[in-house]
Amino acid sequence: MTTPRIAVIGTGTIGSQTLWQLSKLDCEATGYELFSPGHSRGAAGGESRLFRHIEIEDLQYQPILERADELWKDLEAATGLKLRDISGALTFSAESAPATRIALQSAVLLGDRVEVMTAAEAKSRFPMYETDPDEIVILDKGAGTIFPEKTIRTAAAAANANGATIHTEARVTDIVQDGDEVAVTADGQTERYDRVIVAAGAWTATLLPDMAPYLATRRVLSTWFLPRTGESLEGMLPYIRTEPNYSYGLPTVDGLAMKLGLGFANHLPVDSPDTARMNVTDEDLQAVRSLVRRFLPHLEDYPMRMTPYFEAYTHNRHEYVAPHPGMPGVLVLAGFSGKGFKTSPVIGEIAAREVLGLEQKIDAKFLLDGQRVRVQDL
Structure with missing residues (x-):
């Protein structure tokens, strides 16, 4: 053969x-x-991606995430290199959001590897994040940053x-x-x-x-925000926030800035990455700046750096x-x-x-x- x-x-x-x-x-x-x-x-x-065990879309992915975690460890063991920083991450989700039901079911499956908090409890422990009163917050202890x-x-x-x-x-x-x-x-x-x-x-x-x-090709922005004068990123964890205010954020490895990104609705449709517009305008930044003012007010609301890149989504x-x-x-x-x-x-x-x-x-x-x-x- x-x-x-x-x-x-x-x-x-x-x-x-x-x-x-x-x-x-x-x-x-x-x-x-x-x-x-x-x-x-x-x-x-963009230097970082989020690894998490909490599932917010479909519980069929839970075994996929568990197996992925094993294989991440296998690749690190095979090469002797650290590819992730597992220091925990937060999930914010409104009580009425469909993702919250799935996240809470995921939390049950994960047991003591996670903590579920009210918005008030999370604000007390993680004061750098603003929360809406109806949000639940989940600390995923086995989550963290991937170095892509x-x-x-x-x-x-x-x-x-x-x-x-x-x-x-x-x-x-x-x-x-x-x-x-x-x-x-x-x-x-x-x-x-x-x-x-x-x-x-x-x-x-x-x-x-x-x-x-079958595919929707999009130009995506990663943006990095400095803390305001007198503020710092000490104690900040990577996070994901579900709809209707979908966003994610990860502190940089050196603690200098917070990287932020938004969801599909804020990505620019493009025909091809080979011909797409690469310049970033102030209009492109409006949505992420509004997010910062609402949920991360200790950050400057104009990014110190921004980088466009390209992704593909399916329509469902x-x-x-x-x-x-x-x-x-x-x-x-x-x-x-x-x-x-x-x-x-x-x-x-x-x-x-x-x-x-x-x-x-x-x-x-x-x-x-x-x-x-x-x-x-x-």
Whole structure:
């Protein structure tokens, strides 16, 4: 029996983890990267991402988060590098919000790994955060900050060390199913593979036009705010706040500033990351500045730094983990924004085992059989 040849297109948040998982299995794994692993243009830019155990969307993700935590530890152990700072994180959610019911059920499953507080109790313990009176606040003790660029570089290097190949600064221009094989063309050179995994993030619809109806490509802003004169970030934890005031924040490693981001409604629709506007206007900043004034008044309300980058969402916000609609040999991994980085190791494991026909380590049926929604079906 010949060794399967598997290609991974994109070695970012999901692709680097997928390549690492493939490199540990019986196959010949090759990655294609438009820039280099850990670049700042895609969804992994911005120095930090939030890892949390509390689930606010769907309890089917709870085992996914638990397995992801195990694999984060495996990657750190395999490389000897610290990829996360697990010092706790907060979840803020209004009592009437649909996410609150799910968060509280998640808290029950997690037991003494979390603490549930009223708004008044949270204000007493964490006075730097303003709360609405009807909010509940959950302290997730096993949550914290992920270092995304470092993680991607580490996963890619670990895959290399296991024998995988990565072509950097390689623009894939064509992917074609040809019988039982898939032909990949990059920079004028074509290679044939048994299976191909596309994890191209915001470039997915550009590379695979048939995927465009399933995805919403967006320009996202990360912003960093300094504390006001005489204030500090001491005691601040990473946080996430659910709708209707969705936002997330993470203190920088050096304690200098607070990184803040908003949700889908505040992201700029773009046709392609290759042609999107990169300048940031004061109008672009209005929503996040309003959030700071309302919930984080000890911060200056104009950011010291702002960075645009690109993400892809599905229209129903459930990730696309399925074969390409016209090419059964191509597994597409897309639309992870909002929950991709914290689960990326387990998504990589699921994808690697799926293309090789191996039994999954955990029940991934709800991801692999998830509903695919096109924009015209909404």
